[in-house]
Amino acid sequence: MSLIVQKYGGTSVGNPERIRNVAARVAQWRDQGHQLVIVVSAMSGVTDGLLKLAKQVSAEPRDRELDMLLATGEQTTIALLAMALQDRGIPAVSLTGAQAGIVTDGVHTKAKISNITPAAVKKFLQDGSVVIIAGFQGQTAEGQITTLGRGGSDLTAIAIASAIKADLCQIYTDVDGVYTADPRIVPTARKIPEISYDEMLEMASSGSKVMQSRSVEFAKKFGVIFEVRSSFNDNEGTIVKAETKSMEQVVVRGVSIEKNQAKVTIAGVPDKPGVAARLFSSIADAHINVDMIVQNVSLPANGATLGHTDITFTLNKDDLPKARKVIDALATESGAKEILVQEGIAKLSVVGIGMRSHSGVAATLFTALSEVGVNIQMISTSEIKIAVVVDEVRAAEAMQAAHDKFGLSTLLK
Amino acid sequence: MSLIVQKYGGTSVGNPERIRNVAARVAQWRDQGHQLVIVVSAMSGVTDGLLKLAKQVSAEPRDRELDMLLATGEQTTIALLAMALQDRGIPAVSLTGAQAGIVTDGVHTKAKISNITPAAVKKFLQDGSVVIIAGFQGQTAEGQITTLGRGGSDLTAIAIASAIKADLCQIYTDVDGVYTADPRIVPTARKIPEISYDEMLEMASSGSKVMQSRSVEFAKKFGVIFEVRSSFNDNEGTIVKAETKSMEQVVVRGVSIEKNQAKVTIAGVPDKPGVAARLFSSIADAHINVDMIVQNVSLPANGATLGHTDITFTLNKDDLPKARKVIDALATESGAKEILVQEGIAKLSVVGIGMRSHSGVAATLFTALSEVGVNIQMISTSEIKIAVVVDEVRAAEAMQAAHDKFGLSTLLK
Numbered sequence: 118m119s120l121i122v123q124k125y126g127g128t129s130v131g132n133p134e135r136i137r138n139v140a141a142r143v144a145q146w147r148d149q150g151h152q153l154v155i156v157v158s159a160m161s162g163v164t165d166g167l168l169k170l171a172k173q174v175s176a177e178p179r180d181r182e183l184d185m186l187l188a189t190g191e192q193t194t195i196a197l198l199a200m201a202l203q204d205r206g207i208p209a210v211s212l213t214g215a216q217a218g219i220v221t222d223g224v225h226t227k228a229k230i231s232n233i234t235p236a237a238v239k240k241f242l243q244d245g246s247v248v249i250i251a252g253f254q255g256q257t258a259e260g261q262i263t264t265l266g267r268g269g270s271d272l273t274a275i276a277i278a279s280a281i282k283a284d285l286c287q288i289y290t291d292v293d294g295v296y297t298a299d300p301r302i303v304p305t306a307r308k309i310p311e312i313s314y315d316e317m318l319e320m321a322s323s324g325s326k327v328m329q330s331r332s333v334e335f336a337k338k339f340g341v342i343f344e345v346r347s348s349f350n351d352n353e354g355t356i357v358k359a360e361t362k363s364m365e366q367v368v369v370r371g372v373s374i375e376k377n378q379a380k381v382t383i384a385g386v387p388d389k390p391g392v393a394a395r396l397f398s399s400i401a402d403a404h405i406n407v408d409m410i411v412q413n414v415s416l417p418a419n420g421a422t423l424g425h426t427d428i429t430f431t432l433n434k435d436d437l438p439k440a441r442k443v444i445d446a447l448a449t450e451s452g453a454k455e456i457l458v459q460e461g462i463a464k465l466s467v468v469g470i471g472m473r474s475h476s477g478v479a480a481t482l483f484t485a486l487s488e489v490g491v492n493i494q495m496i497s498t499s500e501i502k503i504a505v506v507v508d509e510v511r512a513a514e515a516m517q518a519a520h521d522k523f524g525l526s527t528l529l530k
Numbered sequence: 531m532s533l534i535v536q537k538y539g540g541t542s543v544g545n546p547e548r549i550r551n552v553a554a555r556v557a558q559w560r561d562q563g564h565q566l567v568i569v570v571s572a573m574s575g576v577t578d579g580l581l582k583l584a585k586q587v588s589a590e591p592r593d594r595e596l597d598m599l600l601a602t603g604e605q606t607t608i609a610l611l612a613m614a615l616q617d618r619g620i621p622a623v624s625l626t627g628a629q630a631g632i633v634t635d636g637v638h639t640k641a642k643i644s645n646i647t648p649a650a651v652k653k654f655l656q657d658g659s660v661v662i663i664a665g666f667q668g669q670t671a672e673g674q675i676t677t678l679g680r681g682g683s684d685l686t687a688i689a690i691a692s693a694i695k696a697d698l699c700q701i702y703t704d705v706d707g708v709y710t711a712d713p714r715i716v717p718t719a720r721k722i723p724e725i726s727y728d729e730m731l732e733m734a735s736s737g738s739k740v741m742q743s744r745s746v747e748f749a750k751k752f753g754v755i756f757e758v759r760s761s762f763n764d765n766e767g768t769i770v771k772a773e774t775k776s777m778e779q780v781v782v783r784g785v786s787i788e789k790n791q792a793k794v795t796i797a798g799v800p801d802k803p804g805v806a807a808r809l810f811s812s813i814a815d816a817h818i819n820v821d822m823i824v825q826n827v828s829l830p831a832n833g834a835t836l837g838h839t840d841i842t843f844t845l846n847k848d849d850l851p852k853a854r855k856v857i858d859a860l861a862t863e864s865g866a867k868e869i870l871v872q873e874g875i876a877k878l879s880v881v882g883i884g885m886r887s888h889s890g891v892a893a894t895l896f897t898a899l900s901e902v903g904v905n906i907q908m909i910s911t912s913e914i915k916i917a918v919v920v921d922e923v924r925a926a927e928a929m930q931a932a933h934d935k936f937g938l939s940t941l942l943k
Contacts, residue, residue, distance in 0.1 A: 133586035140587075167606070173546035174553075175613035182616070185624050186609035189602035193580070196599035200588035203595070211598050216673055237673075260629055260650075 118150045119284040120242070124252065124274035127161035128291045129348035130194050136160075139289075139348065140201035143247060147207060152242050154281065156252045156274040157198055159190025180225035184254075184264045188213070191251035191270070198249050209247040212237060214254035215262065218280075219273065221255035227266035228255060230335075233280035242281075250277060268329025275332050279339040286341055288328065289348035294355035295320060295327055297371040297525040302513045305526035309370060310353070313360035316370045319468040319502045333357065360470050368471035368478060369523040374516050375464040376509055378408070379434045380495065381444060385454025388426040392451050396428070399443045405436045409464065409497045409504060425454070429495060431506060434460055462494065463512035466504040467519060479503050485522035491515040532697035533565045533655070537665065537687035540574035541704045542761035543607050549573075552702075552761065553614035556660060560620060565655050567694065569665045569687040570611055572603025593638035597667075597677045601626070604664035604683070612662050622660040625650060627667035628675065631693075632686065634668035640679035641668060643748075646693035655694075663690060681742025688745050692752040699754055701741065702761035707768035708733060708740055710784040710938040715926045718939035722783060723766075726773035729783045732881040732915040746770065773883050781884035781891060782936040787929050788877040789922055791821070792850050793908065794857065795842040798867025805864050806841060812856045818849045822877065822910045822917060838867070842908060844919060847873055875907065876925035879917040880932060892916050898935035904928040 123143065130136050139155075147153055167186050171178040178186075195211035202209035218234035241248045252270025255263050265272055271288055278286035295317065298306040312320070314337035321330045327345055336343055336357065346354025386392050393412065400407055410430045432440055437458065448456050472478040479496075482503055486493060491514065495506035507515050520526060536556065543549050552568075560566055580599050584591040591599075608624035615622035631647035654661045665683025668676050678685055684701055691699035708730065711719040725733070727750035734743045740758055749756055749770065759767025799805055806825065813820055823843045845853055850871065861869050885891040892909075895916055899906060904927065908919035920928050933939060 133583060136587050170546060170606070170610055171613055174549050174610045175617035177617075178613045179616050182609045182612045182624060185612070185626075186606060189605045189609075192602045192605075193583070193599060196595045196602075197583055197587050199595045199598070200584055200591040203592050204588035204590075211595060213598075213675075216675075262626075 118152065120152045120154075120281065121146065122154045122156065122274050122278040122281075122283045122286040123289060124156040124270060124287065125158070125289045125348055126270065126291070127158040127164075129289055130157050130198065131161040133197070136194070136197050137201050139198060140205055140207075142348065143202060144205050144207055147247060153247045154238060154242070154277060154283065155198065155247060155249045156270060156277060157191060157194045157249065158252050158270040159187075160194055163190040163193065181261065184225045184262050187264050188251070188254045188262050191253050195249045195251045202247055202249075207247060208245055209249060210241045211249045211251075212241075213251045214273065215256035215260075217248075217250045217277065219255035219276070220258055221263045221265065223257045223259075223261060223263065225261075225263055228257075228263035230255060230265070230272065230276050231258075233276055235277065235280045238277065238281060268332050271328050271332035272335055275336045275339075275341050275343060278343070279335075279341045283341075286336075286343040287354075288343055288345045290327065290345060291347065291349065292327060292345075293347045293350070293352050294345050295357075295371070298516055298520045299374065302374065303372070303517050303520045305517075306520065307525065308352075309355050311356045311358065311364065312370055313364055313470050314357060315360065315501055316468050316470055317357045319466065319499070320371055320373055365471050365474065367469060368475045369467055369469035369525065370471075371468055372516055372519045372523070372525065373466050373468065374512050375408075375466075376512060377434045378431050378462050378464055378506070378509075379437050380429060380431050380459045380462050380506060381437075381440065382427055382429040382457040382459075383444065383448055383453045383455075384427045384457060385425045386428055386448075387452055388424050393428060395451070396444070396447050399447055400440060403439055403443050405432060405440045405443075407432050409495060409506070411495055411497055431462070431464060431495070461509045462506050463509040464504055464506055465512060465515050465519065466502055467523065468502045470501050472503070473500055481522055482519055485518045486515055489514055489518045491518070531563045531565065533567075533694065534559065535567045535569065535687050535691040535694075535696045535699040536702060537569040537683055537700065538571070538702045538761055539683065539704070540571040540577070542702055543570050543611065544574040546610070549607070549610050550614050552611060553618055553620075555761065556615060557618050557620055560660060566660045567651060567655070567690060567696065568611065568660060568662045569683060569690060570604060570607045570662065571665050571683040572600075573607055576603045576606065594674065597638045597675050600677050601664070601667045601675050604666050608662045608664045615660055615662075620660055621658055622662060623654045624662045624664075625654075626664045627686065628669035628673075630661075630663045630690065632668035632689070633671055634676045634678065636670045636672075636674060636676065638674075638676055641670075641676035643668060643678070643685065643689050644671075646689055648690065648693045651690065651694060681745050684741050684745035685748055688749045688752075688754050688756060691756070692748075692754045696754075699749075699756040700767075701756055701758045703740065703758060704760065704762065705740060705758075706760045706763070706765050707758050708770075708784070711929055711933045712787065715787065716785070716930050716933045719933065720938065722768050724769045724771065724774075724777065725783055726777055726883050727770060728773065728914055729881050729883055730770045732879065732912070733784055733786055778884050778887065780882060781888045782880050782882035782938065783884075784881055785929055785932045785936070785938065786879050786881065787925050788821075788879075789925060790847045791844050791875050791877055791919070791922075792847045793842060793844050793872045793875050793919060794850075794853065795840055795870040795872075796857065796861055796866045796868075797840045797870060798838045799841055799861075800865055801837050801839040808864070809841070809857070809860050812860055813853060816852055816856050818845060818853045818856075820845050822908060822919070824908055824910055844875070844877060844908070874922045875919050876922040877917055877919055878925060878928050878932065879915055880936065881915045883914045885916070886913055894935055895932055898931045899928055902927055902931045904931070
């Protein structure tokens with residue numbers, strides 16, 4: 118008998134029929150003798166509906182009241198899932214985030230979990246009930262309702278799993294697990310049976326958006342082993358855990374791609390302390406997420422006066438108009454020569470903890486791309502990732518080439 | 531400056547536009563310098579929608595989970611109303627029943643308020659905020675979410691008004707106040723400016739369903755003065771309060787009618803102790819509300835053997851099939867001779883605390899009815915009410931006649 122936390126996202130509980138399906142799945146696990154805690158999101162579409170209502174009564178709804186409003190979405194799902202389980206004769210009890218003892222700070226709409234007091238959860242488990250917890254929400258020590266922001270339900274599941282020392286945490290979603298590459302782009306992509314937290318983090322930040330980084334970071338910090346799997350079939354998913362020796366034998370874990378990117382180069386910036394700081398502070402203040410940042414050494418041959426440099430960064434194409442305003446102002450102020458913007462690019466990343474101890478991964482990637490004639494526009498590396506910027510229309514081809522070159526299609530059976 | 535509690539029902543907050551209208555009304559009162567606590571129901575239709583979802587996942591949803599589900603309805607409204615007020619620049623804060631300190635017993639779906647700890651309400655009022663409270667809900671001392679059952683939001687308003695010692699409690703609804711008779715039936719009916727708790731209770735139990743008796747009883751018990759008025763205009767409503775000397779000068783306060791009734795006579799029941807008790811216990815166990823009960827003395831002339839009697843009671847026509855099963859079983863068992871059921875009847879009630887000290891009210895009513903040739907089928911009286919059962923098709927006419935005879939059309943200006 119194990120103690121298992123399962124999390125079902127909005128699509129998995131998107132209508133009454135699907136909620137009944139989740140109940141059937143939970144019943145199967147319970148029949149095997151396991152104790153179960155289920156974390157659920159709002160039914161898909163519900164949160165958007167609530168936000169629409171908010172916009173109809175207020176031009177700029179306040180965060181505290183948005184939390185009060187949005188928290189009803191998950192509360193609806195927990196009640197319905199408890200009913201569906203009871204309808205199958207399974208004792209079940211629903212708990213709001215507050216009732217489950219999830220205490221957060223007071224930053225409404227993006228609260229952080231401060232601590233969890235799972236007394237009620239444990240009591241109801243001991244009584245033999247399946248405990249159903251509203252994801253995405255908590256309350257402050259003063260009793261104000263808060264929500265955890267994007268990826269909040271995953272975070273609830275992993276935090277609860279940590280607090281009650283669950284044997285396993287299963288994140289049910291609409292994909293089968295984490296793949297060596299997006300199977301819609303690379304038909305030979307394989308599901309990865311096991312992956313380390315760090316690899317999962319790099320995959321997530323590289324466009325393979327199975328989960329928000331935040332939840333993976335939390336799991337890593339507290340050593341929560343979790344499995345990403347599908348709520349629409351019975352296939353085993355991907356286990357995410359601390360790295361093991363055997364993992365290191367795999368050099369490259371997967372290849373991911375992020376489209377819809379843009380590249381901004383600020384050319385001829387005076388090469389003195391504080392310029393980059395000022396630039397990226399302004400961009401952060403405008404709530405624009407910048408991804409890759411590359412600054413090369415200043416070389417006169419490059420057309421730059423000595424003492425001047427070029428800074429290039431990538432960002433989501435949709436953020437470009439907002440970013441442009443900030444940059445234009447700053448570029449003038451800092452005495453930059455020119456601003457170059459390029460859309461139609463994609464970021465291709467190769468991730469794997471094995472590459473730390475294996476040289477030549479970068480060389481292999483560059484060779485793979487050159488063999489299919491894809492030009493590399495930018496390069497950036499971390500300890501377990503190599504990312505390159507390529508032309509968006511060649512991205513799929515580049516991904517397939519890299520996937521093949523690293524032998525990912527055959528590596529896992 | 532007064533401290534005012536206002537309650538708005540589901541129709542008054544039925545859509546975003548109406549919520550904005552309520553915000554405008556609240557703003558008006560606030561501009562006059564008043565402190566305000568607003569209690570709201572779920573938007574009309576929302577509760578039914580949630581119940582429909584519940585039925586889609588469970589044949590017989592459990593009460594605890596129904597409470598968890600239904601409580602989201604009011605929670606949605608409080609958040610939206612707070613946003614709408616904030617959008618007008620008015621500081622506002624929403625509180626769930628639990629956050630407002632409403633503690634109930636553990637009888638889910640029809641919980642009773644045990645006590646109120648309005649610390650949070652008082653704090654936010656002191657901060658200068660309009661405090662918006664979810665009606666119809668509370669929590670047990672153990673932190674379980676409960677709902678108060680029918681008329682629950684009115685009860686929340688009156689209980690909060692009592693707990694914070696409000697100067698006035700206004701129940702906003704879709705009617706202008708309490709009338710001497712239903713204006714749709716009696717065109718000369720007038721709005722009653724002031725009415726006693728007892729009269730209001732008798733009016734409510736006589737088909738003038740402005741409010742559930744329960745809230746009026748609570749107000750009477752704790753001496754909460756409240757006003758029933760419309761959320762769709764600015765007319766003054768009806769003040770409900772303890773009786774005063776001047777009230778007693780009005781003999782009859784109003785006439786009300788209840789249609790859709792049925793009458794059941796159990797004839798020839800052995801006239802011995804326990805028979806009636808057993809009959810009405812069985813009916814109560816089946817959750818059927820019986821209204822008038824009449825048992826006359828046993829007289830042999832009436833065809834009944836001495837030692838036998840006839841018991842007649844009225845009930846809602848819709849409850850007849852359920853009631854019939856219980857009665858058939860019991861009648862056989864108790865040795866009753868016959869069961870007579872009659873539909874198509876209505877109950878006409880005349881209510882007024884003045885009738886206690888004025889004789890002849892019954893005579894006046896009977897005369898009024900005989901003048902228009904309406905036959906009286908049953909009579910039942912209390913200290914401040916006379917109720918008669920008449921043919922349903924003649925009910926409106928009978929009501930108009932009684933209204934005229936008691937001078938209600940001209941009594942109030």
